C-alpha cells in the first residue's frame with residue numbers, strides 16, 4: 001500500500017485540512033487519523049475535484065506533499081517539515097507565516113517567485129522593466145528564523161515587493177536586509193515614506209504599470225489604492241494570478257485604513273479594475289487563495305453597496321451623528337465592534353458626499369464633529385447602559401475619566 005500524505009499550510013482562520021491518499025481500497029480501519037486529516041480514495045478524490053461548486057472554499061489538496069511507503073508508518077513524519085507552503089499555480093509559492101495580524105487570521109502570506117536559472121543580475125533595462133532572480137512579497141512574519149532560512153535559500157539578486165506599510169506586511173524587512181544586504185525594496189513612494197527604520201537599503205518607488213521579470217516569469221505592478229492610498233497589487237502574467245495584498249481577505253471583508261488614505265471611492269475603483277483584469281486566481285495576504293475571483297470581487301461590491309444603502313437610509317430617516325448612524329446600521333452587531341465600524345461609516349459618508357447622494361438637510365460638518373472622541377464617549381455610555389461590562393470597556397472607561405479629569409485640571 002502506498003500512502004500519500006498531503007498537509008496543508010496554515011492559512012486560517014480554521015485549522016489546516018490535511019489529506020491522506022491511499023492507492024488501494026481501504027478495507028480496515030486500523031489506522032486512526034487526526035481530526036483534521038481525511039481519508040480519500042481515488043473515486044473520492046475524483047469526485048472532490050469534479051464536483052466542486054463555486055461556493056466551496058477550496059478544491060482538493062494543493063499543498064506540501066510527503067510520501068510514505070508503508071501502512072505502518074503514520075503520516076506524522078511529514079510534520080518534520082519546517083515550513084509548509086503551497087505552490088499553486090506552478091511558479092507561485094505562497095507561504096503563510098505567523099504574524100501580528102488581526103483576528104480571525106494569525107498569518108500573513110509571503111509570496112515567493114524564484115528563477116530556475118540565474119540571470120546576469122538585478123537590472124533596470126529601461127522604461128520600468130526590472131530583472132532579478134527572485135522576488136518575495138510582504139515579509140510580515142514574526143518568527144524570524146523561518147524567514148532567515150527562506151531568504152538564505154533564495155538567489156542573491158532579490159527584489160522585496162511590499163504591497164503596503166502595515167506592520168503585519170513589513171515586520172520581517174530588517175531580517176531580509178540582514179541576510180541579504182544587496183536586496184532591493186520595491187514599493188509605492190507613500191509606502192516607502194511610511195516604513196520608518198525598517199529598511200535602509202536600496203529602494204525603488206513604483207506606482208503601477210511596471211514590469212518585473214524573475215527569470216522568464218513576468219509580473220506586472222498594479223496600482224490598487226483603497227485599503228491605503230499607496231496600496232499595490234501584483235499580476236503573475238503567465239498564470240493570470242492576481243496577488244491583491246489586503247484588498248481582499250480569504251474570509252470575511254477587508255477593513256480600510258482611514259489614517260493612511262484609505263478611501264471608499266478608490267476601493268470601488270480598484271475592485272472594478274481587478275474585475276477588468278479577469279484574473280484566474282486571487283491570492284490575498286491573509287487566508288486561502290480564491291479560485292473564483294469574479295464571484296468574490298462582485299460579492300465585495302455588493303456587500304459595500306448594501307452597507308452604503310443602509311447608511312443612506314439611516315441618514316434619510318434622521319440620523320445626523322456618527323453615533324446615530326452606527327447604532328442604527330450596526331444594531332445587530334456586537335457593540336465591541338462599533339469603533340471599527342465607525343471608520344467604515346466615515347468612509348461611506350465621504351463617498352456618499354462625493355456622489356452627491358446625501359440629503360440636503362444633512363450637515364457634513366456637524367457629522368465630522370460627531371466623530372472621534374464625541375463618538376467614543378457616546379459609545380461608552382451605550383456600553384455601560386447595556387451593562388456590557390467587559391474588562392476592555394472598564395479599562396477604557398477608567399482611561400477616559402482619567403483623561404477628562406486631566407483635561408479639566410489643565411483648564
Ligand SMILES: [Zn+2]
Pocket residue numbers: 164166227246
Ligand atoms: Zn493592511
